Amino acid sequence: MVSPQPSPGSAEAPAAVPLDIAALRTQYREAKQALLAQFMAARPVPQQAQRLIREMTRLADATLTRLWSGCGLPADAALAAVGGYGRGELLPYSDIDVLVLLPDGASPETDAALKDALERFITACWDTGLEIGSSVRTVADCVAEARADVTVQTALLESRWLCGERPLVAAFQQATTAVVDPRAFYRAKLLEMQQRHTKYEDTPYALEPNCKESPGGLRDLQVLRWVAGAAGLGRSWAEMAAHGLLTPFEVRQLQRHEGTLTLIRARLHAVARRREDRLVFDLQTAVAESFGYRHTKAQRASEVLMHRYYWAAKAVTQLNQILMLNIEEHLAGDCVTPLRQINARFFDRAGMLEVAHDDLYRENPHAILETFLVFEQTPGIEGLSARTLRALYNARDLMDAAFRHDPINRELFLDILRQPQGITHAFRLMNQTSVLGRYLWVFRRIVGRMQHDLFHVYTVDQHILMVLRNVRRFFIPEHAHEYTFCSQLAANWGEPWPLYVAALFHDVAKGRGGDHSELGAREVRRFARDHALDREDTALVEFLVRHHLTMSTVAQKEDLSDPDVIRAFADKVGDERHLTALYLLTVADIRGTSPKVWNAWKGKLLEDLYRLTLRALGGARPNQDAELDARKQEARQTLALHSALPGTEEPLWKTLDISYFARHEAADIAWHARMLWRHVDRPETVVRVRPSPIGDGLQVLVYSPDRPDLFVRICGWFDSAGYSIQDAKIHTSRSGWALDTFQVVHPHCEDRDQSCYRDLITLAEHQLAVALASEAPLPEPGRGRVSRRVKSFPVTPRVSLRPDERGQRWLLSVSTSDRSGLLYALARVLARHGVNLQLAKISTLGERVEDTFLVNGPALQHTRTQLQIESELLDAAAPR
Incomplete structure (x- = not known):
């Protein structure tokens, strides 16, 4: 009989060493159990874990080598460990990821003997008790996979030779490493x-x-x-x-x-x-x-x-x-990276707050809290630089009792609470950098403290910060769609910072034993005394912390149709101010426990209790918040000045919700009503343009049936016509119509040249309407022009895509260098993936833009597509 010839590119398989799989399985299992028993019996210190990992890795190495030699694999093939196993970190029940490397030209698809040997090896591994994850490739295959998938690329970067042809593994390591582009x-x-x-x-x-x-x-x-x-x-x-x-x-x-x-x-x-x-x-x-x-x-x-x-x-x-x-x-x-000086102690480094020098906090400990105040007060600051984070990390020992009792630090802390924006981010940063727990020592005790129930899904400190975030959102118009009734109440409230104090302290005494509400009330009273809060604010925050569970208990467990229940609750809250504050804190607290806890029914119960109690207190029913009502009344007066008939606004206003009125000034609301009142029930797209009431440029109104590519087509026309978009307010009515307002400038019209504006207005109203009626493919974005400053000091593009608390819409933030056509390039990426734009906030800070979008769409529900969208947005945002 003639022996079969080896396939091209392969070598004769070495003589297989007989395998006793049953014996190997027993040996491996017993050795593994012995290692685990020794580990569990030893003192639980990190050194014992490292020893276990090393020994588990050696045991797997030896067993795989034995199996390889017994299965008759080709002499010019090799076995490599990859992934966590490749870096020598094999835990007791982790997968054992291996790569069978074949020489170029070898393939189990064309070589039956090779295929049989591979199947014997893989089967033997599993029969022995090795739960392997295996792949079979040539070096060229590995390079191709590494280029196509960064996850594969990462796993292949962590490889070790186990057995077989060592030079082949070395060539593989060199080739896959060369594929990596560090940036x-x-x-x-x-x-x-x-x-x-x-x-x-x-x-x-x-x-x-x-x-x-x-x-x-x-x-x-x-x-x-x-x-x-x-x-x-x-x-x-x-x-x-x-x-x-x-x-x-x-x-x-x-x-x-x-x-x-x-x-x-x-x-x-x-x-x-x-x-x-x-x-x-x-x-x-x-x-x-x-x-x-x-x-x-x-x-x-x-x-x-x-x-x-x-x-x-x-x-x-x-x-x-x-x-x-x-x-x-x-x-x-x-x-x-350019540095912009903020004050003598801090700089803006491309949107990151940076200390002036590494020893700042040791020389001036007051600057520790000032860091977060400057973070709130400086537009465009997104976070703390590595230098600042490092300086804070190494300054923790400075925040002692004397630091906490320092009057300047106490005033700084109150200033942080009283800022009109940045509260949530500042306090999260303070907690992440350990500053919050070291300043509020009572807060430090609940950092990382669990709550043993199925109601809360966060530790106490994270729950508190979630509640603080929720309270803060009541006062932000962009979030009115999440908390409609709460946003109405918040608009009439006044200074919100006492509510922030109550949010910080409402659960701060958990885990001590006893009633955490009572203990927390004592703590917040001490805080109020130390920080010189006035009597009224002290009484309010103490009441809120003591009774932060009362309203939900009454709403969910008592009969709201019983007048005695309502009367007793009204006697407890005392007045409308305390009732409103307690309602806001209660909604924020429930929504901050778990994404699954809040539901419409609980919301209805709480709102019913609020309205019934308000009636019992003799207050007016809050059908509309006073500020928005005043804004509407001002808009009506403006309409009258333009000789509009009474009721002109009603056809349009009936289709709009609270977030529209919260985000537009009275003059804009009146202009929209005047331009659109006769078009509400008609199918045609309406484009109206006027000179901007604030500053140079034009204000453009687009009223059109909403569709996925509407925003990108608008941006595309502006780009092709040479306009630069300075601001965009995007709104979708209840009837599914887009009502979008843009602030744009044109380089040919400067210093408010009225004749130039008249020509541009006529062209824009006609040509933009024609462009929106077109179904032609979207044009490629232009290269865009960047300033010499941006070319010399580019800003690293940043993209953040996060779901809102309901998981139905996503908040997209983009930060990058400014250039013409940027917004169109970003919008085109969203349109290509069928992502719908619901709100847009365009902010230009000198040479840098900070754009925020509220979006949704089926594509955002898939992890891989999210990564692809983020990557494409980064490419679109990069300077060209």
């Missing part, structure tokens, strides 16, 4: 991380966190190693420190917290006896007891464990942000 890789990993954080609620404090994938988990540390390695800045903390990315103190902190998270994850695997990375309620107590924690009267064992986890995750979140910004600056290379 593109950084951007892709950053988008992936942001999306992953959104998936896990953008907080490290979820009650059942994933210790690998959640914000502050081990994946965030792996991302740092990936992007630093791709940038040539080292793959270990020590190597990164050698390149200047980390200080020795930060290296110690990273090693400490990584060790804690790894230890918890390893114990979780061992307790669950399966691959489980979520610290679910069912396993928290068992994992805690494996650490030696025990229940006490003060707290449960699981609370001790979770508190340890949350503090580690919080530190990782802080350090991840610092390092990612540092790496981004390194990748920018010689591109100098």
